[in-house]
Structures are given as C-alpha cells and as structure tokens.
Amino acid sequence: MKLDRIDIxxxxxxxxxxxxxxxxxxxxxxxxxxxxxxDGAVAYGEACPFYAPVYSxxxxxxxxxxxxxxxxxxxxxxxxxxxxxxxxxxxxxKGHNHAKATIETALWDLExxxxxxxxxxxxxxxxxxxxxxxxxxxxxxxxxxxxKIQSYLDEGYRRIKVKIEPGKDLExxxxxxxxxxxxxxxxxANSSYTLDDVExxxxxxxxNLLMIEQPLSEDDIVxxxxxxxxxxxxxCLDESIHSVEDARKAVHLGSCRIVNVKYGRVGGILNxxxxxxxxxxxxxxxxxxxxxxxxxxxxxxxxISTLENFVYAADIETSDRFLVEDIVTPSxxxxxxxxxxxxxxxxxxxxxxxxxxxxVICRP
Ligand SMILES: [Mg+2]
Numbered sequence: 133m134k135l136d137r138i139d140i141x142x143x144x145x146x147x148x149x150x151x152x153x154x155x156x157x158x159x160x161x162x163x164x165x166x167x168x169x170x171d172g173a174v175a176y177g178e179a180c181p182f183y184a185p186v187y188s189x190x191x192x193x194x195x196x197x198x199x200x201x202x203x204x205x206x207x208x209x210x211x212x213x214x215x216x217x218x219x220x221x222x223x224x225x226k227g228h229n230h231a232k233a234t235i236e237t238a239l240w241d242l243e244x245x246x247x248x249x250x251x252x253x254x255x256x257x258x259x260x261x262x263x264x265x266x267x268x269x270x271x272x273x274x275x276x277x278x279x280k281i282q283s284y285l286d287e288g289y290r291r292i293k294v295k296i297e298p299g300k301d302l303e304x305x306x307x308x309x310x311x312x313x314x315x316x317x318x319x320x321a322n323s324s325y326t327l328d329d330v331e332x333x334x335x336x337x338x339x340n341l342l343m344i345e346q347p348l349s350e351d352d353i354v355x356x357x358x359x360x361x362x363x364x365x366x367x368c369l370d371e372s373i374h375s376v377e378d379a380r381k382a383v384h385l386g387s388c389r390i391v392n393v394k395y396g397r398v399g400g401i402l403n404x405x406x407x408x409x410x411x412x413x414x415x416x417x418x419x420x421x422x423x424x425x426x427x428x429x430x431x432x433x434x435x436i437s438t439l440e441n442f443v444y445a446a447d448i449e450t451s452d453r454f455l456v457e458d459i460v461t462p463s464x465x466x467x468x469x470x471x472x473x474x475x476x477x478x479x480x481x482x483x484x485x486x487x488x489x490x491x492v493i494c495r496p
Pocket of ligand 1: 318322345346370371392421
C-alpha cells in the first residue's frame with residue numbers, strides 16, 4: 133500500500149460529566165484522529181493522551197506537530213507493507229508513541245477494510261466476546277461513590293475500578309468493600325505513592341483487590357519490584373510500560389503481575405500484540421486500558437481485547453459513558469457488561485466534522 137494523503141484531525145467533544153483523577157478534572161475529550169487515504173480507500177486511526185501533558189509528556193499539540201513534521205513525511209508516497217514496516221520507518225523518531233499510534237492504528241483499519249477481515253480477526257483474536265469493566269473517577273463523597281458503583285453493577289459491568297490518591301485510599305476501599313463484599317474490585321493510584329507508603333499500601337491486602345494499578349512513579353519499574361515483593365495485592369503497571377522492552381524488563385524484575393496495555397502509550401496495535409506475547413510467556417495477564425477515546429479508538433481496544441492473554445475486563449467506554457455524542461455508528465453499547473468485537477462500527481463523517489476543531493492536511 134501507499135498513503136496518498138493524511139488528515140490530522142483534532143476533535144474536541146464535550147463530556148457529559150466531569151472526570152476527576154489525581155491528574156485533575158477533565159471536561160472535554162480531545163483526540164487526534166488520522167484519516168488516511170490509499171488508492172481510493174479511506175481509513176481512520178486515533179490516539180489521545182489528554183489535551184495537556186499530564187498522563188505522559190505527549191499532548192494534543194505535540195501529536196499534531198510530530199505527525200505533520202516528522203511522521204507523515206516519513207511515510208507518505210512510499211511503498212508500505214503494513215504496520216511492522218511502518219514502525220521501522222518511524223523508529224528514528226524517539227518516543228512520541230501516541231503520535232505514532234495514530235497512524236499505526238489507521239494502517240490496521242485500512243488493512244481490515246481492504247482485505248475485508250474484521251479487526252479482531254486481523255490482530256489474531258480468539259474470542260470476539262469481550263467483558264468490560266468501569267473506571268470511576270474520584271467522587272466528592274463516599275455516598276456518591278457507592279451509588280455510582282451500584283448503578284454500574286445494575287448495568288452489568290464485570291469489574292469496578294476505583295481511583296485512589298493519598299488521603300482517599302484505605303478508607304475509600306474499606307467503605308466500598310463493606311458495602312460490596314463480593315464484587316470484582318480494583319484500584320488505580322495513577323502514580324500517587326512512593327516506597328515510603330509500603331505499609332499503607334500493604335493495608336490494601338485485606339480487601340481482596342483484583343489489582344492495584346500503577347501505585348508508584350510513572351517512570352519506575354525498580355521500586356515497583358520492591359513493592360510487589362512486600363504486598364500481596366497484584367501490581368498492574370500502566371504508565372511505566374511504553375515498549376516491548378519495558379514489559380520484558382518489568383517481567384524480569386518482578387515489578388508487576390498484570391499489565392494494562394494502552395495501545396496509544398505503546399505506539400499502536402502491533403506493539404500491543406508484542407507486549408501481550410511477552411506477558412503471556414511469563415504468565416502475566418493483560419487487559420486493555422483506555423484514555424477516553426472516541427468510538428474509533430474504542431474499536432482498537434476492543435480488537436486487542438480479543439487476544440488470548442487479555443484475561444481481565446477491559447476499560448472500553450460505551451458511546452454514552454462520557455461523550456455527549458460519539459462519532460461512530462452504531463453507537464457502542466454493552467449488553468450486561470459484554471461487547472461484541474464482531475460489530476462493524478463505522479465513522480459518521482457528519483459527526484466527525486461537527487467535533488473537528490482543527491485539521492492539517494499532509495500530502496507527499
Ligand atoms: Mg491507569
């Protein structure tokens with residue numbers, strides 16, 4: 133294949149609620165959508181590290197600049213066999229995985245369309261039925277949190293994830309556990325603790341948590357290995373894993389027992405598959421985490437979640453979960469906590485245009 137044109141589309145979709153994490157409050161979903169053109173076919177990719185560089189050093193502005201100035205010129209007009217060759221073409225560009233993933237995911241979409249193979253089969257998935265969990269941001273009061281959990285359980289979600297931060301941790305988990313003793317429960321700390329908190333974090337062991345996600349620094353795998361040897365709750369690494377090499381080292385050090393694979397953070401679907409393979413050989417289960425993508429990105433999470441070693445419920449957001457309106461049709465809607473990866477979600481161009489705040493067109 134050869135790419136004739138790449139549109140870098142910045143979308144901004146208002147959220148139907150404020151999403152609060154230890155990074156701060158988010159009220160609008162910003163994404164970079166890549167629309168690629170090849171020999172009459174059109175395909176879409178997406179990645180979204182948040183508007184500001186609070187999850188990683190990447191943000192919407194850096195993504196636009198990286199794709200326009202470096203990634204697009206490396207690939208436009210050149211013969212390209214697929215994602216593996218693409219990753220080699222952009223390998224000299226250091227980091228910027230979300231920017232790279234935007235084009236990489238579009239290449240998978242293009243191949244899926246031109247070969248008429250559903251994405252989940254193309255990535256090597258084994259089961260299109262994907263169970264999904266729900267991630268609940270930090271709530272103003274314990275009662276707000278409990279009633280949110282109850283309503284998501286009523287909807288059928290398979291796993292509840294609660295965000296914790298210093299001052300809102302043990303007590304929060306105690307409150308949730310006493311009300312819901314048997315649910316599949318996990319916590320995400322988004323790097324808000326240090327090794328000085330070992331005692332506090334080992335206090336979580338009594339609550340039978342599925343995992344604690346990223347308790348320590350976002351660039352660490354060494355302290356996490358220390359922590360994992362001192363607590364029973366399985367540690368899941370999220371922010372620390374940017375590459376297949378990071379996964380291999382974390383596995384080697386015993387820094388985690390679970391890996392959250394965010395395709396944007398690791399540079400796309402092919403690297404997600406490679407990380408999945410590394411983890412599988414070490415008996416470390418994976419799951420697909422999210423950055424509140426539009427339906428375009430949710431499709432990629434859905435596809436990788438069908439891989440054999442994605443054994444934990446995924447954070448795949450339904451269309452009405454956070455966005456006032458999604459840009460795919462049909463809308464993504466779960467049935468009792470399950471999604472069918474075999475559904476053919478198409479981009480609704482009118483809606484995409486409605487939420488486009490900026491577009492850069494790149495040609496060879
Ligand atoms: Mg996380």
